[in-house]
């Protein structure tokens with residue numbers, strides 16, 4: 128007979144950890160097990176570029192320590208991979224053959240970084256702490272570093288590498304951060320980053336890697352780059368294999384309803400592995416950010432406990448710092464929004480663009496130069512608020528405060 132738990136969580140990161148906290152906040156007596164193939168307490172992937180750049184040490188990544196799980200009275204099964212799930216039998220099987228029974232299960236298995244078709248010993252992705260440790264070793268003594276893909280992995284990572292290094296960025300599209308900010312914000316960032324020494328190769332790809340004392344990278348454009356390492360930041364692939372093999376409905380991610388429940392009533396999913404409704408347009412999407420993972424983990428746990436907690440939908444919410452410049456994007460930030468309101472000062476580098484729907488409600492915002500007000504925009508989007516600037520036209524109050532934030 129397998130060991131039976133009331134709740135089992137696969138994945139000890141943003142989604143799994145929040146689910147764990149929520150389950151225990153409401154229920155002290157029921158049994159919980161959390162399983163992860165990484166053999167360590169939960170840590171922040173978001174901070175790994177800071178570790179790579181030597182700004183923090185490995186323990187600076189930790190969110191909790193081992194005593195956290197003991198204090199919650201939770202069984203940890205770390206360093207073990209879940210090999211399969213049997214939904215009808217209500218048990219899962221670990222890679223070593225051990226079976227673990229569950230009443231309710233949460234799949235919070237996240238995602239893996241996509242790799243290139245060409246590779247070398249000095250080519251690496253950044254997803255796990257082990258990757259970060261490898262990159263930090265490769266960077267020590269390096270004179271040049273190249274990253275491919277201009278998103279939330281490559282840009283923070285290049286920006287935290289030592290300034291004495293030559294830094295190259297190879298991008299498939301015609302602009303950087305294209306999945307994060309609008310085109311105007313991309314253009315402002317490109318100019319600033321190039322002024323800080325970043326060498327940009329747009330509409331490009333790495334087609335061949337020749338090993339030698341240094342790597343010689345052959346680009347699609349015909350350019351050749353000498354580099355000591357290549358970092359691949361070409362997006363992620365959700366870990367859905369367990370769910371697919373168990374017969375759950377899977378598209379790009381494990382499909383979940385508004386209660387974060389999969390197509391099986393006792394199996395929930397959350398975070399980068401889960402595909403659920405977007406807050407703005409209701410389309411099934413994988414947001415791929417820490418806050419969505421936390422929010423979905425929380426809602427999944429509440430519903431596993433028997434509450435009826437509908438999740439209103441996920442939102443883009445990225446706040447980062449690249450090459451010393453604060454950047455944030457909240458909600459819907461594409462230029463095809465019905466209306467945008469923009470304020471930019473080339474002198475201070477401060478940029479604000481607010482995206483509005485047909486009813487003049489705030490659906491998103493991009494910010495450069497200062498991101499303190501990203502929480503305000505997040506709330507405006509979440510509460511489907513009218514843009515305060517428009518309210519001024521109608522004679523209401525909030526405008527001055529927001530306009531000050533926009534324009535100061």
Ligand SMILES: Cc1cc2nc3c(=O)[nH]c(=O)nc-3n(C[C@H](O)[C@H](O)[C@H](O)COP(=O)(O)OP(=O)(O)OC[C@H]3O[C@@H](n4cnc5c(N)ncnc54)[C@H](O)[C@@H]3O)c2cc1C
Pocket residue numbers: 137138139140141142143162163164165172173174175176207208209210235236237238253254255279280366369397398399400415416417418420444445446447
């Ligand atoms: C370098 C980097 C920078 C980032 N920057 C930002 C940022 O600035 N802002 C932001 O919002 N987000 C950022 N993200 C994204 C953010 O980290 C993710 O959205 C978040 O980690 C998702 O959490 P999760 O719990 O869904 O999954 P994950 O964090 O991917 O964790 C999933 C866990 O499941 C485990 N697992 C998977 N399969 C199995 C199995 N079969 N058996 C056992 N265990 C398994 C894995 O080992 C892993 O620990 C960044 C990510 C990276 C890598």
